[in-house]
Amino acid sequence: MDKRERFTGLNSIKFTVRFHEDEACYKYLSDIKWENGYVCKKCQNTVYCIGVKPHSRRCIKCGYDESSTSGTMFDKSKVPIHIAFHIVFRLCTKKKGMSSLELASEFEQRQKTCWEFKWKVQQAMSSNLKYPLTGEVHVDECYIGGEEIQKRRRSKGKKKLVIVALENVSFNGVGRAYAQIIEDAYNNSFRPFFEDHISKDAVISTDGWTGYSPLKKDYPYLKQILSNSGKSHPDMHIHIMNLKGWLRGIHHHCSSERMQGYLDEYHFRYNRRNNMETIFDTLLKRMVKYDPKRINTRE
Numbered sequence: 001m002d003k004r005e006r007f008t009g010l011n012s013i014k015f016t017v018r019f020h021e022d023e024a025c026y027k028y029l030s031d032i033k034w035e036n037g038y039v040c041k042k043c044q045n046t047v048y049c050i051g052v053k054p055h056s057r058r059c060i061k062c063g064y065d066e067s068s069t070s071g072t073m074f075d076k077s078k079v080p081i082h083i084a085f086h087i088v089f090r091l092c093t094k095k096k097g098m099s100s101l102e103l104a105s106e107f108e109q110r111q112k113t114c115w116e117f118k119w120k121v122q123q124a125m126s127s128n129l130k131y132p133l134t135g136e137v138h139v140d141e142c143y144i145g146g147e148e149i150q151k152r153r154r155s156k157g158k159k160k161l162v163i164v165a166l167e168n169v170s171f172n173g174v175g176r177a178y179a180q181i182i183e184d185a186y187n188n189s190f191r192p193f194f195e196d197h198i199s200k201d202a203v204i205s206t207d208g209w210t211g212y213s214p215l216k217k218d219y220p221y222l223k224q225i226l227s228n229s230g231k232s233h234p235d236m237h238i239h240i241m242n243l244k245g246w247l248r249g250i251h252h253h254c255s256s257e258r259m260q261g262y263l264d265e266y267h268f269r270y271n272r273r274n275n276m277e278t279i280f281d282t283l284l285k286r287m288v289k290y291d292p293k294r295i296n297t298r299e
């Protein structure tokens, strides 16, 4: 089996040369889709011939013709495929991403179309939950949107309560991070985030809030340190400031569900900031393999 030719790097000229028309994009999708071999979805036969659409495959036994986009996030997309590829490239390689308004003007698409497509990309940017944070991890909550009047209440209207976890790496400061909207600041809301994103043997530090205390049973290295208005964890303070600054610049009002998409988008890029070579291929691969309706579901 031929090894597929992955696109690597951040060079937008090389990207444009390679994906200047739909054909190259369909090939890329097809190569990812069947990189482990072809199996007919209807009858499990493994022999195919060329199908009707570009790079589709037709089962020689039952005649089922599967396109390279079917069952992927590119299926029934209103955006032409090579423009969709360019949007994905921009969203993962530009440091601050791009708003749907910017995408609409750059690619001459309707803003709503870009907004809907970007939502799919953001879902592919959510963590695959395979690599929880390890080592030293700091956890804190903050409010995003609206005023930060009192700590530790509930997400209310525009104001969303967000839990953030940040790895502390001794050799270069901070490592990876994740953030999630939570209903309130109690154990039951914290727990799913901990289970998804933090390793059981991580050395976790939080402030003195009692909501964290029940987690010590499952996270034996969790330590609570009395709060010093964020001064004891300057890296976390900077991380939250940067996240809020980016959100302010890129969107105004959005639902909890959309807000989670922005948090995932931010951290997808953030967690790969020192390893950008394969970011496009990683994201594209997820868009092929993830269910197009992957909302709040696990891989």
Ligand SMILES: [Zn+2]
Binding pocket: 040, 041, 042, 043, 044, 045, 059, 060, 061, 062, 063, 064
């Ligand atoms: Zn078949």
